[in-house]
Amino acid sequence: MSGKDKIEWAIQWMPVLNSIKRDFAENKPFKGMKISMALHLEAKTAALVLALKEGGANVRIAGCNPLSTDDEVAESLKNDYGVEVFAKRGLNTNEYYEYLNKVLDQQPDLIIDDGGDLTTLAHNHADRSENIIGGNEETTTGVVRLKNMEKAGALKFPMFDVNDAMMKHLFDNRYGTGQSTVDGVINSTNLVLAGKKIVVAGYGWCGRGIATRMRGMGAIVSVTEIDPIKAIEAHMDGFDVHPMRKAIKNADLVITATGMKDVVTLDDLKNAKDGIILANAGHFNNEIAMNQIEGTSIGREVRRNVKVHELFGKKVYVLADGRLVNLAAGQGHPVEIMDLSFAIQALTAEYIVKMRPKERRVFPVPSEIDKKVAEIYLKSYDINIDHLTEEQIRYLNSWDEGT
Ligand code: NAD
Ligand code: ADE
Numbered sequence: 001m002s003g004k005d006k007i008e009w010a011i012q013w014m015p016v017l018n019s020i021k022r023d024f025a026e027n028k029p030f031k032g033m034k035i036s037m038a039l040h041l042e043a044k045t046a047a048l049v050l051a052l053k054e055g056g057a058n059v060r061i062a063g064c065n066p067l068s069t070d071d072e073v074a075e076s077l078k079n080d081y082g083v084e085v086f087a088k089r090g091l092n093t094n095e096y097y098e099y100l101n102k103v104l105d106q107q108p109d110l111i112i113d114d115g116g117d118l119t120t121l122a123h124n125h126a127d128r129s130e131n132i133i134g135g136n137e138e139t140t141t142g143v144v145r146l147k148n149m150e151k152a153g154a155l156k157f158p159m160f161d162v163n164d165a166m167m168k169h170l171f172d173n174r175y176g177t178g179q180s181t182v183d184g185v186i187n188s189t190n191l192v193l194a195g196k197k198i199v200v201a202g203y204g205w206c207g208r209g210i211a212t213r214m215r216g217m218g219a220i221v222s223v224t225e226i227d228p229i230k231a232i233e234a235h236m237d238g239f240d241v242h243p244m245r246k247a248i249k250n251a252d253l254v255i256t257a258t259g260m261k262d263v264v265t266l267d268d269l270k271n272a273k274d275g276i277i278l279a280n281a282g283h284f285n286n287e288i289a290m291n292q293i294e295g296t297s298i299g300r301e302v303r304r305n306v307k308v309h310e311l312f313g314k315k316v317y318v319l320a321d322g323r324l325v326n327l328a329a330g331q332g333h334p335v336e337i338m339d340l341s342f343a344i345q346a347l348t349a350e351y352i353v354k355m356r357p358k359e360r361r362v363f364p365v366p367s368e369i370d371k372k373v374a375e376i377y378l379k380s381y382d383i384n385i386d387h388l389t390e391e392q393i394r395y396l397n398s399w400d401e402g403t
Pocket of ligand 1: 139140141142169172173177201202203204205206207224225226227230257258259260262263281282283284324325326327333
Protein backbone atom coordinates (compact mmCIF):
# COMPACT_ATOMS: atom_id res chain seq x y z
CA MET A 1 0.00 0.00 0.00
CA SER A 2 1.40 3.41 -0.95
CA GLY A 3 1.46 6.43 1.35
CA LYS A 4 -1.27 8.01 -0.77
CA ASP A 5 -3.49 4.93 -0.36
CA LYS A 6 -2.92 5.07 3.40
CA ILE A 7 -3.90 8.75 3.50
CA GLU A 8 -6.97 8.19 1.33
CA TRP A 9 -8.06 5.26 3.51
CA ALA A 10 -7.82 7.43 6.65
CA ILE A 11 -9.65 10.36 5.05
CA GLN A 12 -12.50 8.07 4.03
CA TRP A 13 -13.20 7.29 7.71
CA MET A 14 -12.91 10.83 9.05
CA PRO A 15 -16.35 12.36 8.46
CA VAL A 16 -16.01 15.03 11.14
CA LEU A 17 -12.73 16.42 9.83
CA ASN A 18 -14.05 16.13 6.27
CA SER A 19 -17.05 18.28 7.14
CA ILE A 20 -14.74 20.91 8.67
CA LYS A 21 -12.47 20.66 5.63
CA ARG A 22 -15.39 21.45 3.30
CA ASP A 23 -16.13 24.54 5.37
CA PHE A 24 -12.43 25.53 5.31
CA ALA A 25 -12.38 25.11 1.51
CA GLU A 26 -15.26 27.56 1.21
CA ASN A 27 -14.19 30.14 3.79
CA LYS A 28 -10.36 29.92 3.69
CA PRO A 29 -9.85 30.90 7.37
CA PHE A 30 -6.06 30.48 7.11
CA LYS A 31 -5.57 32.36 3.83
CA GLY A 32 -2.00 33.64 3.67
CA MET A 33 -1.07 32.13 7.03
CA LYS A 34 1.83 29.86 7.90
CA ILE A 35 1.16 26.93 10.22
CA SER A 36 4.07 24.95 11.69
CA MET A 37 3.29 21.58 13.19
CA ALA A 38 5.08 18.85 15.15
CA LEU A 39 2.84 15.79 15.35
CA HIS A 40 3.14 12.02 15.01
CA LEU A 41 3.25 11.98 11.23
CA GLU A 42 1.08 9.14 9.99
CA ALA A 43 -1.97 8.80 7.74
CA LYS A 44 -4.52 10.45 10.04
CA THR A 45 -2.21 13.38 10.69
CA ALA A 46 -1.92 13.87 6.94
CA ALA A 47 -5.70 14.32 6.87
CA LEU A 48 -5.40 17.21 9.35
CA VAL A 49 -2.57 18.77 7.35
CA LEU A 50 -4.68 18.62 4.17
CA ALA A 51 -7.69 20.17 5.91
CA LEU A 52 -5.57 23.11 7.10
CA LYS A 53 -4.05 23.44 3.63
CA GLU A 54 -7.55 23.49 2.14
CA GLY A 55 -8.25 26.38 4.51
CA GLY A 56 -5.52 28.38 2.80
CA ALA A 57 -2.55 27.70 5.13
CA ASN A 58 1.00 27.01 4.11
CA VAL A 59 1.81 24.04 6.33
CA ARG A 60 5.21 22.80 7.42
CA ILE A 61 5.27 19.62 9.47
CA ALA A 62 7.88 17.73 11.50
CA GLY A 63 7.47 14.59 13.60
CA CYS A 64 7.14 14.88 17.37
CA ASN A 65 8.87 11.60 18.16
CA PRO A 66 11.89 9.97 16.50
CA LEU A 67 10.09 6.65 15.96
CA SER A 68 6.51 7.56 15.06
CA THR A 69 6.80 8.82 11.47
CA ASP A 70 5.32 6.68 8.71
CA ASP A 71 7.87 7.29 5.93
CA GLU A 72 5.46 6.35 3.13
CA VAL A 73 2.94 8.88 4.39
CA ALA A 74 5.63 11.55 4.80
CA GLU A 75 6.82 10.98 1.22
CA SER A 76 3.30 11.09 -0.18
CA LEU A 77 2.43 14.27 1.69
CA LYS A 78 5.52 15.86 0.16
CA ASN A 79 5.31 14.47 -3.38
CA ASP A 80 1.57 14.02 -4.00
CA TYR A 81 0.24 16.97 -2.01
CA GLY A 82 3.13 19.48 -2.06
CA VAL A 83 3.36 19.86 1.73
CA GLU A 84 6.69 20.90 3.27
CA VAL A 85 7.58 17.81 5.33
CA PHE A 86 10.55 17.42 7.66
CA ALA A 87 10.10 13.98 9.13
CA LYS A 88 11.57 10.52 8.91
CA ARG A 89 11.40 7.44 11.11
CA GLY A 90 14.52 6.65 13.16
CA LEU A 91 16.02 10.12 13.58
CA ASN A 92 18.74 10.71 16.14
CA THR A 93 18.34 13.59 18.60
CA ASN A 94 20.29 16.08 16.46
CA GLU A 95 18.31 15.27 13.33
CA TYR A 96 15.06 15.44 15.28
CA TYR A 97 15.83 18.99 16.42
CA GLU A 98 17.20 19.96 13.01
CA TYR A 99 13.78 19.11 11.54
CA LEU A 100 11.88 20.93 14.28
CA ASN A 101 14.04 23.97 13.53
CA LYS A 102 13.15 23.71 9.84
CA VAL A 103 9.42 24.01 10.52
CA LEU A 104 10.10 27.11 12.60
CA ASP A 105 12.23 28.67 9.86
CA GLN A 106 9.08 29.74 7.98
CA GLN A 107 8.31 32.13 10.90
CA PRO A 108 4.86 30.68 11.54
CA ASP A 109 1.66 32.50 12.48
CA LEU A 110 0.33 29.45 14.30
CA ILE A 111 1.85 26.31 15.81
CA ILE A 112 0.32 22.90 16.47
CA ASP A 113 2.36 20.75 18.83
CA ASP A 114 2.24 17.31 20.44
CA GLY A 115 4.40 17.00 23.54
CA GLY A 116 5.82 20.53 23.78
CA ASP A 117 9.17 20.24 21.96
CA LEU A 118 8.21 22.64 19.14
CA THR A 119 6.70 25.13 21.58
CA THR A 120 9.82 25.08 23.75
CA LEU A 121 12.02 25.54 20.69
CA ALA A 122 9.89 28.49 19.55
CA HIS A 123 10.37 30.08 22.97
CA ASN A 124 14.13 29.68 22.67
CA HIS A 125 14.19 31.35 19.22
CA ALA A 126 12.49 34.73 19.50
CA ASP A 127 13.67 35.65 15.98
CA ARG A 128 11.51 32.92 14.44
CA SER A 129 8.52 33.07 16.79
CA GLU A 130 7.63 36.75 16.77
CA ASN A 131 4.73 36.26 14.29
CA ILE A 132 3.08 33.51 16.33
CA ILE A 133 -0.43 34.53 17.39
CA GLY A 134 -1.05 31.29 19.26
CA GLY A 135 -1.01 27.55 19.14
CA ASN A 136 -2.53 24.23 20.17
CA GLU A 137 -1.13 21.41 22.27
CA GLU A 138 -2.35 17.86 21.72
CA THR A 139 -1.23 15.77 24.69
CA THR A 140 -1.20 15.58 28.50
CA THR A 141 2.58 15.82 28.81
CA GLY A 142 2.70 18.88 26.53
CA VAL A 143 -0.02 20.57 28.59
CA VAL A 144 1.88 19.88 31.83
CA ARG A 145 4.93 21.59 30.28
CA LEU A 146 2.80 24.53 29.08
CA LYS A 147 1.26 25.05 32.51
CA ASN A 148 4.74 25.04 34.05
CA MET A 149 5.77 27.70 31.49
CA GLU A 150 2.68 29.75 32.32
CA LYS A 151 3.40 29.49 36.07
CA ALA A 152 6.99 30.61 35.52
CA GLY A 153 5.76 33.60 33.45
CA ALA A 154 7.70 32.23 30.47
CA LEU A 155 4.83 31.78 27.99
CA LYS A 156 5.22 34.22 25.10
CA PHE A 157 1.97 33.58 23.21
CA PRO A 158 -1.44 32.04 23.98
CA MET A 159 -1.63 28.25 23.80
CA PHE A 160 -4.79 26.12 23.74
CA ASP A 161 -5.07 22.92 25.74
CA VAL A 162 -6.60 20.56 23.16
CA ASN A 163 -5.93 17.53 25.38
CA ASP A 164 -8.50 18.59 27.96
CA ALA A 165 -11.30 19.10 25.46
CA MET A 166 -13.89 16.41 26.25
CA MET A 167 -14.04 15.23 22.64
CA LYS A 168 -10.28 14.67 22.81
CA HIS A 169 -9.23 12.94 26.02
CA LEU A 170 -12.46 10.99 26.66
CA PHE A 171 -11.97 9.12 23.40
CA ASP A 172 -8.35 9.56 22.26
CA ASN A 173 -6.52 9.00 25.54
CA ARG A 174 -8.89 6.30 26.75
CA TYR A 175 -10.26 4.24 23.85
CA GLY A 176 -7.58 5.31 21.37
CA THR A 177 -4.60 4.48 23.56
CA GLY A 178 -6.41 1.40 24.85
CA GLN A 179 -6.91 -0.17 21.42
CA SER A 180 -3.69 1.02 19.80
CA THR A 181 -1.54 -0.18 22.71
CA VAL A 182 -3.04 -3.65 22.30
CA ASP A 183 -2.22 -3.29 18.57
CA GLY A 184 1.40 -2.24 19.26
CA VAL A 185 2.03 -5.07 21.73
CA ILE A 186 0.51 -7.74 19.51
CA ASN A 187 2.21 -6.40 16.41
CA SER A 188 5.68 -6.42 17.95
CA THR A 189 5.45 -9.66 19.97
CA ASN A 190 2.92 -11.92 18.18
CA LEU A 191 2.10 -13.28 21.68
CA VAL A 192 -1.27 -14.12 23.21
CA LEU A 193 -2.68 -11.63 25.71
CA ALA A 194 -5.24 -13.99 27.27
CA GLY A 195 -3.91 -15.25 30.58
CA LYS A 196 -0.91 -12.87 30.60
CA LYS A 197 -0.23 -11.03 33.86
CA ILE A 198 -0.09 -7.40 32.84
CA VAL A 199 0.78 -4.43 35.06
CA VAL A 200 -0.46 -1.02 33.91
CA ALA A 201 1.36 1.90 35.55
CA GLY A 202 -0.93 4.92 35.87
CA TYR A 203 -4.72 4.86 35.96
CA GLY A 204 -5.34 8.17 34.24
CA TRP A 205 -7.16 8.46 30.91
CA CYS A 206 -4.65 6.33 29.00
CA GLY A 207 -3.97 3.79 31.75
CA ARG A 208 -7.70 3.24 32.24
CA GLY A 209 -8.12 2.58 28.52
CA ILE A 210 -5.17 0.20 28.39
CA ALA A 211 -6.19 -1.72 31.53
CA THR A 212 -9.78 -2.24 30.36
CA ARG A 213 -8.83 -3.21 26.81
CA MET A 214 -6.13 -5.64 28.04
CA ARG A 215 -8.66 -7.18 30.42
CA GLY A 216 -11.05 -7.46 27.47
CA MET A 217 -8.40 -9.55 25.70
CA GLY A 218 -8.34 -11.94 28.66
CA ALA A 219 -5.25 -10.63 30.44
CA ILE A 220 -5.00 -10.58 34.25
CA VAL A 221 -4.40 -6.91 34.86
CA SER A 222 -3.11 -5.05 37.91
CA VAL A 223 -2.50 -1.34 38.30
CA THR A 224 0.06 0.90 40.01
CA GLU A 225 -0.73 4.50 40.99
CA ILE A 226 0.56 7.36 43.11
CA ASP A 227 -2.80 9.16 43.35
CA PRO A 228 -5.00 7.70 46.12
CA ILE A 229 -8.26 8.58 44.34
CA LYS A 230 -7.20 7.02 41.02
CA ALA A 231 -5.99 3.97 42.97
CA ILE A 232 -9.47 3.55 44.50
CA GLU A 233 -11.02 3.99 41.06
CA ALA A 234 -8.83 1.17 39.73
CA HIS A 235 -9.68 -0.97 42.76
CA MET A 236 -13.42 -0.43 42.31
CA ASP A 237 -13.10 -1.14 38.58
CA GLY A 238 -11.90 -4.55 39.71
CA PHE A 239 -8.13 -4.31 39.28
CA ASP A 240 -5.56 -5.33 41.90
CA VAL A 241 -3.56 -2.28 42.97
CA HIS A 242 0.03 -2.60 44.20
CA PRO A 243 3.24 -0.59 44.28
CA MET A 244 5.48 -1.33 41.27
CA ARG A 245 8.08 -3.10 43.44
CA LYS A 246 5.47 -5.74 44.34
CA ALA A 247 3.42 -5.77 41.11
CA ILE A 248 6.44 -6.40 38.89
CA LYS A 249 7.28 -9.70 40.63
CA ASN A 250 4.58 -11.67 38.80
CA ALA A 251 4.35 -9.56 35.66
CA ASP A 252 4.70 -10.99 32.15
CA LEU A 253 4.26 -7.50 30.69
CA VAL A 254 4.45 -4.01 32.21
CA ILE A 255 2.97 -1.03 30.35
CA THR A 256 3.60 2.52 31.57
CA ALA A 257 1.19 5.38 30.87
CA THR A 258 1.93 8.03 33.48
CA GLY A 259 3.72 11.02 31.91
CA MET A 260 6.26 10.52 34.75
CA LYS A 261 9.94 9.53 34.55
CA ASP A 262 11.53 6.48 36.20
CA VAL A 263 8.34 4.52 36.75
CA VAL A 264 10.18 1.26 36.01
CA THR A 265 13.80 1.39 37.18
CA LEU A 266 16.72 -1.02 37.26
CA ASP A 267 15.96 -1.54 40.94
CA ASP A 268 12.41 -2.64 40.09
CA LEU A 269 13.78 -5.04 37.49
CA LYS A 270 15.78 -6.91 40.15
CA ASN A 271 12.38 -8.28 41.25
CA ALA A 272 11.15 -9.11 37.74
CA LYS A 273 10.75 -12.55 36.18
CA ASP A 274 13.13 -13.81 33.51
CA GLY A 275 11.59 -12.87 30.15
CA ILE A 276 9.54 -9.89 31.35
CA ILE A 277 8.37 -7.55 28.56
CA LEU A 278 8.33 -3.78 29.06
CA ALA A 279 6.34 -1.31 26.98
CA ASN A 280 5.49 2.37 27.31
CA ALA A 281 2.48 4.32 26.07
CA GLY A 282 3.36 7.65 27.71
CA HIS A 283 4.70 10.53 25.63
CA PHE A 284 8.42 10.31 26.46
CA ASN A 285 10.79 7.34 26.59
CA ASN A 286 11.78 8.03 30.20
CA GLU A 287 8.89 6.21 31.94
CA ILE A 288 10.86 3.00 31.65
CA ALA A 289 14.30 4.24 32.79
CA MET A 290 15.91 3.50 29.40
CA ASN A 291 19.07 5.43 30.36
CA GLN A 292 19.62 3.01 33.28
CA ILE A 293 18.75 -0.07 31.21
CA GLU A 294 20.84 0.90 28.15
CA GLY A 295 23.68 2.05 30.44
CA THR A 296 23.86 -1.50 31.79
CA SER A 297 23.01 -3.56 28.70
CA ILE A 298 22.90 -2.18 25.16
CA GLY A 299 20.27 -4.61 23.96
CA ARG A 300 20.00 -6.78 20.86
CA GLU A 301 17.13 -6.69 18.40
CA VAL A 302 15.35 -10.05 18.37
CA ARG A 303 12.29 -8.97 16.40
CA ARG A 304 11.23 -5.73 14.77
CA ASN A 305 10.60 -3.35 17.69
CA VAL A 306 11.76 -5.84 20.33
CA LYS A 307 15.18 -5.69 22.03
CA VAL A 308 16.46 -8.07 24.66
CA HIS A 309 18.60 -6.68 27.50
CA GLU A 310 20.53 -9.02 29.80
CA LEU A 311 20.02 -7.68 33.33
CA PHE A 312 20.77 -9.44 36.64
CA GLY A 313 21.19 -12.72 34.74
CA LYS A 314 17.68 -12.36 33.26
CA LYS A 315 16.24 -11.50 29.87
CA VAL A 316 14.31 -8.21 29.84
CA TYR A 317 12.53 -7.44 26.56
CA VAL A 318 11.81 -3.80 25.74
CA LEU A 319 9.34 -2.86 23.00
CA ALA A 320 10.13 0.06 20.66
CA ASP A 321 13.08 1.24 22.81
CA GLY A 322 10.61 2.44 25.44
CA ARG A 323 8.95 4.89 23.03
CA LEU A 324 5.17 5.01 22.73
CA VAL A 325 4.43 1.46 21.72
CA ASN A 326 1.12 2.26 20.00
CA LEU A 327 2.79 4.54 17.46
CA ALA A 328 6.33 3.16 17.22
CA ALA A 329 5.19 -0.47 16.99
CA GLY A 330 1.51 -0.03 16.13
CA GLN A 331 -0.52 2.15 13.80
CA GLY A 332 -1.47 4.87 16.29
CA HIS A 333 -5.04 5.44 17.37
CA PRO A 334 -7.91 4.11 15.25
CA VAL A 335 -8.95 6.47 12.46
CA GLU A 336 -12.37 7.42 13.87
CA ILE A 337 -10.71 8.46 17.14
CA MET A 338 -8.16 10.74 15.48
CA ASP A 339 -11.05 12.19 13.47
CA LEU A 340 -12.32 13.65 16.75
CA SER A 341 -8.94 14.83 18.08
CA PHE A 342 -7.99 16.46 14.80
CA ALA A 343 -11.43 18.03 14.39
CA ILE A 344 -10.80 19.74 17.74
CA GLN A 345 -7.32 20.78 16.53
CA ALA A 346 -8.70 22.23 13.28
CA LEU A 347 -11.54 24.19 14.89
CA THR A 348 -9.30 25.50 17.67
CA ALA A 349 -6.78 26.75 15.11
CA GLU A 350 -9.63 28.54 13.30
CA TYR A 351 -10.82 30.00 16.63
CA ILE A 352 -7.38 31.48 17.37
CA VAL A 353 -7.30 33.13 13.95
CA LYS A 354 -10.82 34.54 14.39
CA MET A 355 -10.59 35.63 18.02
CA ARG A 356 -6.89 36.62 18.25
CA PRO A 357 -6.59 36.11 22.03
CA LYS A 358 -3.79 38.23 23.46
CA GLU A 359 -3.19 36.90 26.98
CA ARG A 360 -0.09 34.76 27.34
CA ARG A 361 -1.75 31.87 29.06
CA VAL A 362 -2.97 28.32 28.56
CA PHE A 363 -6.59 28.50 27.37
CA PRO A 364 -9.13 25.68 27.48
CA VAL A 365 -10.80 24.80 24.19
CA PRO A 366 -14.16 26.64 24.18
CA SER A 367 -17.05 24.29 24.99
CA GLU A 368 -18.84 25.32 21.75
CA ILE A 369 -16.05 23.58 19.84
CA ASP A 370 -16.49 20.37 21.85
CA LYS A 371 -20.23 20.55 21.24
CA LYS A 372 -19.85 21.22 17.53
CA VAL A 373 -17.52 18.22 17.08
CA ALA A 374 -19.92 15.99 19.05
CA GLU A 375 -22.86 17.15 16.94
CA ILE A 376 -21.08 16.59 13.63
CA TYR A 377 -20.04 13.12 14.85
CA LEU A 378 -23.59 12.14 15.82
CA LYS A 379 -24.91 13.42 12.49
CA SER A 380 -22.19 11.61 10.53
CA TYR A 381 -23.07 8.28 12.16
CA ASP A 382 -26.81 8.91 12.02
CA ILE A 383 -27.12 8.71 15.81
CA ASN A 384 -30.10 10.60 17.21
CA ILE A 385 -30.57 11.71 20.80
CA ASP A 386 -33.43 13.22 22.81
CA HIS A 387 -33.74 16.92 23.52
CA LEU A 388 -35.17 18.62 26.59
CA THR A 389 -38.74 19.90 26.27
CA GLU A 390 -39.60 23.52 27.25
CA GLU A 391 -41.17 22.11 30.41
CA GLN A 392 -38.03 20.13 31.28
CA ILE A 393 -35.86 23.23 30.79
CA ARG A 394 -38.18 25.17 33.11
CA TYR A 395 -37.93 22.29 35.67
CA LEU A 396 -34.14 22.27 35.40
CA ASN A 397 -34.03 25.96 36.22
CA SER A 398 -36.53 25.80 39.09
CA TRP A 399 -35.90 25.28 42.83
CA ASP A 400 -39.36 25.22 44.41
CA GLU A 401 -40.72 22.12 42.70
CA GLY A 402 -40.33 19.07 45.02
CA THR A 403 -41.98 15.68 44.76
P1 NAD B 1 -3.32 11.41 33.22
O1 NAD B 1 -2.79 12.59 33.95
O2 NAD B 1 -4.79 11.28 32.99
O3 NAD B 1 -2.85 10.07 33.95
C1 NAD B 1 -1.57 9.81 34.40
C2 NAD B 1 -1.70 8.97 35.66
O4 NAD B 1 -0.42 8.48 36.02
C3 NAD B 1 -2.23 9.78 36.85
O5 NAD B 1 -3.35 9.12 37.40
C4 NAD B 1 -1.06 9.81 37.80
O6 NAD B 1 -1.46 9.81 39.17
C5 NAD B 1 -0.33 8.53 37.43
N1 NAD B 1 1.09 8.51 37.83
C6 NAD B 1 1.98 9.52 37.83
N2 NAD B 1 3.19 9.08 38.27
C7 NAD B 1 3.04 7.76 38.52
C8 NAD B 1 3.92 6.76 39.00
N3 NAD B 1 5.20 7.02 39.30
N4 NAD B 1 3.44 5.49 39.15
C9 NAD B 1 2.14 5.20 38.85
N5 NAD B 1 1.25 6.13 38.42
C10 NAD B 1 1.70 7.39 38.24
O7 NAD B 1 -2.54 11.37 31.83
P2 NAD B 1 -2.96 10.57 30.50
O8 NAD B 1 -3.82 11.45 29.67
O9 NAD B 1 -3.37 9.22 30.88
O10 NAD B 1 -1.52 10.54 29.76
C11 NAD B 1 -0.45 9.75 30.23
C12 NAD B 1 0.73 9.85 29.28
O11 NAD B 1 0.36 9.34 28.00
C13 NAD B 1 1.18 11.29 28.99
O12 NAD B 1 2.56 11.29 28.77
C14 NAD B 1 0.45 11.64 27.70
O13 NAD B 1 1.05 12.70 27.01
C15 NAD B 1 0.55 10.33 26.97
N6 NAD B 1 -0.44 10.05 25.93
C16 NAD B 1 -0.06 9.10 25.03
C17 NAD B 1 -0.92 8.76 24.02
C18 NAD B 1 -0.50 7.73 23.04
O14 NAD B 1 -1.00 7.73 21.91
N7 NAD B 1 0.38 6.82 23.41
C19 NAD B 1 -2.18 9.39 23.88
C20 NAD B 1 -2.54 10.33 24.84
C21 NAD B 1 -1.66 10.65 25.87
N1 ADE C 1 -1.79 9.56 15.44
C1 ADE C 1 -1.45 10.84 15.21
N2 ADE C 1 -1.29 11.50 16.34
C2 ADE C 1 -1.53 10.60 17.34
C3 ADE C 1 -1.51 10.68 18.74
N3 ADE C 1 -1.22 11.81 19.36
N4 ADE C 1 -1.77 9.56 19.42
C4 ADE C 1 -2.05 8.42 18.77
N5 ADE C 1 -2.11 8.28 17.45
C5 ADE C 1 -1.85 9.36 16.74
